[in-house]
Amino acid sequence: MAGLADLGRFSEPALHILISLAAGPRHGYAMQDDIGELTGARPGPGTLYGAIRRLEEHAYIEALPEQDRRKPYRLTDAGRAALGAELQRMRSLAATGLRRLAVA
Amino acid sequence: MRARLARAVLALYPRRVRERYGDEIAGLLANSPRPWRDLADVARAALGERLSGGRAALAQARARTVLWHLVRLMLMPAALTVVLVALMAATGPVLFLADRWVDAERGASVAYALMVLPAALLAWPAGLLLGRSTRLAAPWLAVPVTLALGLLAIAAVPGVGMVLGESLPGAAAAIAVWCAGAAALARWSATLSRVRAAAARVFGTVLLLEAATIAYVLTALAPVRAPRHLAAWWFPSAISGVDPGLVDGAYLQLSDAIKFLPAMLAVCTVFALTVTAVTRTRPQQAPLSA
Numbered sequence: 001m002a003g004l005a006d007l008g009r010f011s012e013p014a015l016h017i018l019i020s021l022a023a024g025p026r027h028g029y030a031m032q033d034d035i036g037e038l039t040g041a042r043p044g045p046g047t048l049y050g051a052i053r054r055l056e057e058h059a060y061i062e063a064l065p066e067q068d069r070r071k072p073y074r075l076t077d078a079g080r081a082a083l084g085a086e087l088q089r090m091r092s093l094a095a096t097g098l099r100r101l102a103v104a
Numbered sequence: 105m106r107a108r109l110a111r112a113v114l115a116l117y118p119r120r121v122r123e124r125y126g127d128e129i130a131g132l133l134a135n136s137p138r139p140w141r142d143l144a145d146v147a148r149a150a151l152g153e154r155l156s157g158g159r160a161a162l163a164q165a166r167a168r169t170v171l172w173h174l175v176r177l178m179l180m181p182a183a184l185t186v187v188l189v190a191l192m193a194a195t196g197p198v199l200f201l202a203d204r205w206v207d208a209e210r211g212a213s214v215a216y217a218l219m220v221l222p223a224a225l226l227a228w229p230a231g232l233l234l235g236r237s238t239r240l241a242a243p244w245l246a247v248p249v250t251l252a253l254g255l256l257a258i259a260a261v262p263g264v265g266m267v268l269g270e271s272l273p274g275a276a277a278a279i280a281v282w283c284a285g286a287a288a289l290a291r292w293s294a295t296l297s298r299v300r301a302a303a304a305r306v307f308g309t310v311l312l313l314e315a316a317t318i319a320y321v322l323t324a325l326a327p328v329r330a331p332r333h334l335a336a337w338w339f340p341s342a343i344s345g346v347d348p349g350l351v352d353g354a355y356l357q358l359s360d361a362i363k364f365l366p367a368m369l370a371v372c373t374v375f376a377l378t379v380t381a382v383t384r385t386r387p388q389q390a391p392l393s394a
Contacts, residue, residue, distance in 0.1 A: 028128050029135060044145025045132035049125045050152065071128055 004086050013051035018083040025074035116150035173238045174250050181254035184371050191219040217345035220367045224374040231378025243383035244290035247376050252283035269365045274324025281319040282369050285312035290380040309373045314339040342366040
């Protein structure tokens with residue numbers, strides 16, 4: 001698996017979207033709100049859908065049938081695996097950084 | 105006002121992205137708590153999509169151009185074969201007039217061999233013309249390989265392919281040796297000064313054709329038919345049409361077996377070295393960012 005690094009400048013918003021969808025399917029507006037709460041910065045629609053498009057291309061997420069003129073998205077198995085791998089990588093990186101900080 | 109502006113900003117997206125996500129983005133813009141910031145964000149993203157789409161289209165266009173250059177190169181052996189055969193056919197009237205003084209078979213053999221010179225002279229400007237309008241990565245390798253594929257395609261055609269030798273495995277072996285040698289020669293001569301490069305190309309071509317002819321005979325003819333100790337003479341005999349009986353101990357048996365292969369490889373060498381000398385190297389493309 002290539003991982004989220006493949007998504008270039010969209011890798012960070014893509015990670016936020018995957019985390020948001022890990023709790024269940026959501027449409028764009030709900031994702032914006034959720035990511036805003038998670039990170040303190042609500043992503044703009046252009047940034048959000050730029051990342052959604054790339055995540056769909058990588059088959060990390062998929063669109064569900066429209067509900068109330070809003071299209072929800074959900075995580076695929078590949079997306080779940082990519083998110084898991086990315087979070088593990090971040091945890092290991094964070095652990096190393098914190099350990100070194102403590103040593104310093 | 106804001107709705108019109110939102111439509112204008114959405115129009116900046118490439119069509120396929122707009123058709124797929126336009127309604128959803130418009131919905132978010134309509135309900136945005138910070139509309140101006142979000143409009144700017146959408147405009148920036150749309151221009152980014154437009155730019156990355158443009159890059160992808162440019163990469164596709166470049167790939168198509170490279171493919172077209174390779175196809176043109178691959179067709180060149182067929183074109184050069186036609187030229188060579190036409191030149192050989194043109195010697196007919198001269199041979200007819202000279203029939204009284206020259207043995208017809210020997211005369212034809214030498215006359216055909218001489219036609220390599222005008223064919224090579226035509227291959228040179230054709231190589232200049234084609235090479236100057238061609239852009240390829242590693243032309244020293246791409247050009248010989250593409251020409252070799254064109255030659256193999258001719259050799260594989262039943263009947264007509266015999267023009268490059270009676271034996272397909274023999275022709276394939278000779279073409280493979282030629283391809284490797286031409287690539288090495290083109291690569292090496294490009295590192296030399298102009299005078300040294302010219303000398304290297306002339307001597308290299310002779311060695312290359314000698315090696316290719318030997319590869320053909322070793323593959324196609326058994327030692328009992330083509331004694332190996334005469335190997336060094338196979339190419340000079342095949343290219344000049346002067347045959348002291350190197351195969352089966354009989355006159356013109358070598359020419360019968362190898363046909364126009366050495367002549368075609370000679371013409372293709374001139375063409376290949378000319379093309380590689382003037383072809384511009386295609387710059388390495390930066391990977392497309394997501």
